[in-house]
Amino acid sequence: MYGGGGGGGGFNAPSTASGRRRNQEDEEEEEEEAGEGRVLEAWERAYADDRSWEALQEDDSGLLRPIDTKTLVHAQYRRRLLLRSAATAAARIQKGLIRYLYIVIDLSRAASEMDYRPSRMAVVAKHAEAFIREFFDQNPLSHVGIVTIKDGICHRLTEIGGSPESQIKALMGKLECSGDSSLQNALELVHGYLDQVPSYGHKEILILYSALNTCDPGDIMETIEKCKKSKIRCSIIGLAAEIFICKHICEETGGSYTIALDESHFKELLLEHAPPSPAIAEYAAANLIKMGFPQRGAEDLISICSCHKKIKSGAEGYICPRCKVNVCELPTECRTCGLTLVSSPHLARSYHHLFPVQPFDEVSSIYPNKLGQKGGQKCYGCQQSFINPDSQSSLHVRCPKCNQHFCLDCDIYIHESLHNCPGCESQRSSSS
Amino acid sequence: MTSKVYSDDVSLAVVVVDTNPFFWASAALPFADFFAHLIHYVNSLLLLNHLNHVVVIATGVSSCTYIFDSSDASASGSADVAATFAKASRKIEEFIAQDARCTASNGSVADSNSASLLSGALSLALCYIQRVFRSGTRHPQPRILCLQGSPDGPEQYVAVMNSIFSAQRSMVPIDSCIVGAQDSAFLQQASYITSGVYLKPQELSGLFQYLAAVFATDLHSRTFLRLPKTLGVDFRASCFCHKKTIDMGYVCSVCLSIFCKYHKKCSTCGSEFNRVMPDLNSMPDQRQ
Numbered sequence: 115m116y117g118g119g120g121g122g123g124g125f126n127a128p129s130t131a132s133g134r135r136r137n138q139e140d141e142e143e144e145e146e147e148a149g150e151g152r153v154l155e156a157w158e159r160a161y162a163d164d165r166s167w168e169a170l171q172e173d174d175s176g177l178l179r180p181i182d183t184k185t186l187v188h189a190q191y192r193r194r195l196l197l198r199s200a201a202t203a204a205a206r207i208q209k210g211l212i213r214y215l216y217i218v219i220d221l222s223r224a225a226s227e228m229d230y231r232p233s234r235m236a237v238v239a240k241h242a243e244a245f246i247r248e249f250f251d252q253n254p255l256s257h258v259g260i261v262t263i264k265d266g267i268c269h270r271l272t273e274i275g276g277s278p279e280s281q282i283k284a285l286m287g288k289l290e291c292s293g294d295s296s297l298q299n300a301l302e303l304v305h306g307y308l309d310q311v312p313s314y315g316h317k318e319i320l321i322l323y324s325a326l327n328t329c330d331p332g333d334i335m336e337t338i339e340k341c342k343k344s345k346i347r348c349s350i351i352g353l354a355a356e357i358f359i360c361k362h363i364c365e366e367t368g369g370s371y372t373i374a375l376d377e378s379h380f381k382e383l384l385l386e387h388a389p390p391s392p393a394i395a396e397y398a399a400a401n402l403i404k405m406g407f408p409q410r411g412a413e414d415l416i417s418i419c420s421c422h423k424k425i426k427s428g429a430e431g432y433i434c435p436r437c438k439v440n441v442c443e444l445p446t447e448c449r450t451c452g453l454t455l456v457s458s459p460h461l462a463r464s465y466h467h468l469f470p471v472q473p474f475d476e477v478s479s480i481y482p483n484k485l486g487q488k489g490g491q492k493c494y495g496c497q498q499s500f501i502n503p504d505s506q507s508s509l510h511v512r513c514p515k516c517n518q519h520f521c522l523d524c525d526i527y528i529h530e531s532l533h534n535c536p537g538c539e540s541q542r543s544s545s546s
Numbered sequence: 547m548t549s550k551v552y553s554d555d556v557s558l559a560v561v562v563v564d565t566n567p568f569f570w571a572s573a574a575l576p577f578a579d580f581f582a583h584l585i586h587y588v589n590s591l592l593l594l595n596h597l598n599h600v601v602v603i604a605t606g607v608s609s610c611t612y613i614f615d616s617s618d619a620s621a622s623g624s625a626d627v628a629a630t631f632a633k634a635s636r637k638i639e640e641f642i643a644q645d646a647r648c649t650a651s652n653g654s655v656a657d658s659n660s661a662s663l664l665s666g667a668l669s670l671a672l673c674y675i676q677r678v679f680r681s682g683t684r685h686p687q688p689r690i691l692c693l694q695g696s697p698d699g700p701e702q703y704v705a706v707m708n709s710i711f712s713a714q715r716s717m718v719p720i721d722s723c724i725v726g727a728q729d730s731a732f733l734q735q736a737s738y739i740t741s742g743v744y745l746k747p748q749e750l751s752g753l754f755q756y757l758a759a760v761f762a763t764d765l766h767s768r769t770f771l772r773l774p775k776t777l778g779v780d781f782r783a784s785c786f787c788h789k790k791t792i793d794m795g796y797v798c799s800v801c802l803s804i805f806c807k808y809h810k811k812c813s814t815c816g817s818e819f820n821r822v823m824p825d826l827n828s829m830p831d832q833r834q
């Protein structure tokens with residue numbers, strides 16, 4: 115295949131990612147149809163899948179026009195970026211880099227509603243998968259577990275752990291819904307598990323809630339109080355409508371409560387939980403964590419790995435520096451001695467949260483359209499000209515530190531993925 | 547532009563060239579010879595497939611810049627070897643002079659601090675590659691080749707790692723060819739993490755042969771080749787207090803600073819540690 119290559123954990127270029135998502139949707143669509151035994155006609159599907167009418171907008175004179183998504187996307191992104199940087203600018207706020215997160219997925223009757231296509235459950239599962247991958251990419255030292263609510267009972271699908279693949283596999287295997295949902299049961303269960311995590315970890319619960327009610331065995335207020343005492347931060351994303359009790363939980367425990375309007379909004383809300391949130395200092399005690407930095411074993415060392423109980427040569431795994439047991443992948447906890455095993459790139463992956471790139475200033479076309487003027491009319495990053503076909507300088511941004519100009523696409527890329535300003539990095543003075 | 551048929555063996559090669567004068571002054575291979583090798587390499591890439599796209603970025607001590615872009619060059623006519631050479635060499639001369647002026651005016655740079663701005667060049671390369679990704683669903687397969695001679699600049703560590711992870715996320719391999727005397731720990735990690743090729747040629751007078759044999763093939767053909775394997779990369783960390791490489795240490799839960807011994811207070815972020823739980827577990831430490 116040409117586009118992106120099959121492997122890799124969901125990291126993809128924007129252009130190919132959208133194509134892939136399309137494919138996934140199509141696949142799910144087909145599965146769904148096979149289950150129902152009804153096949154949509156091809157022409158029906160084209161409309162049902164694309165919802166082409168949603169990409170239209172009425173202009174002043176009542177004509178239908180396609181929405182100019184590029185500037186819209188950029189404006190949205192800037193709003194988020196400024197919001198985020200405003201939150202961190204206030205003094206030196208810590209970020210909870212070591213997180214213990216339980217994702218609670220509501221699989222009650224309400225999750226089978228079809229207002230999201232093909233169903234709330236399928237949409238939640240699909241985006242939860244993307245979220246888990248993104249979460250581990252951004253927080254390599256964190257841990258995730260999954261809990262489901264079904265028939266009023268909570269069930270722990272996966273133990274809290276550091277490997278995205280096993281979590282996703284477990285989630286995809288258990289997708290069926292029935293019965294009522296119960297917030298209290300969910301909180302009680304997760305509270306029990308999160309009470310055991312080390313004190314330096316930031317304990318979080320993220321509930322993806324489809325139902326409009328909760329069917330609890332006791333007083334939920336007591337449970338909320340308990341969570342508050344254990345310093346567990348609960349956040350909820352609702353798929354239906356705002357509910358008082360959800361709002362109350364989030365307010366009490368310092369989490370955020372948001373309601374998704376549609377699928378893309380849900381995805382956006384979910385992914386907002388991937389970067390570490392500013393930490394509340396007393397929520398997690400600062401501590402020194404003992405960690406091991408294992409090396410790959412020697413080629414001729416044959417041993418049994420502690421994770422899969424398979425015979426592996428030393429070069430395939432890493433050797434725990436304390437107990438010399440063989441583990442297959444990092445980061446992990448040694449099964450034998452419990453030492454946290456990481457490699458230095460895992461730590462480096464989190465550093466960008468601590469040293470974020472400053473938001474760039476917007477520059478409207480102050481230069482009149484001088485075609486003769488070279489140099490300044492190009493994006494410093496990608497060399498794209500700012501002058502569009504109708505010879506007008508388009509909107510771009512400027513780094514306040516190095517004064518280099520960047521195009522909007524580079525702006526998003528620099529802040530969302532690269533976390534370096536190419537201009538500042540290409541100057542000696544900034545680093546010395 | 548969109549009508550171009552990109553098959554899976556079309557490459558976009560972004561070549562990062564180290565022009566650090568401190569390094570080239572004492573290098574085994576004169577810069578002029580090195581540059582001739584480079585030009586031949588760029589030309590052979592362009593001749594391999596007429597859709598191949600090559601961008602050269604120079605990285606000096608005080609600045610980085612784009613030296614050559616084959617999409618600009620091909621607009622003016624066919625890729626003529628002599629014309630390419632003349633244009634690129636003029637550009638690089640200008641850049642080196644400019645860079646020297648920057649370095650001279652910026653008094654803080656001492657001779658010993660002679661690292662090139664690898665992080666800046668990698669960031670530029672990745673921005674350029676993102677632009678190609680945006681150009682449509684069919685685009686040439688990008689890769690980065692770093693020709694580095696000067697030593698690593700420790701102050702660029704975070705920025706270089708950020709670039710490496712971004713490259714990994716976009717599945718852009720970073721190849722490295724070391725033309726200096728010592729291995730580069732940054733580029734070893736970069737090539738290992740992004741599954742690129744790391745090579746330190748033994749015989750620099752035959753540099754072009756190495757470049758042509760190892761780094762000229764497109765990513766699709768690479769799967770059929772027996773390329774030099776990256777040897778084990780040392781992923782152990784070094785502690786912030788003594789810069790010693792350690793295989794077990796303490797990490798601050800707030801700022802992830804690494805220490806080799808237990809401290810009461812983090813020297814980086816100033817957090818105080820309560821000694822409630824000095825170790826994750828109460829297992830006796832066998833190594834001490």
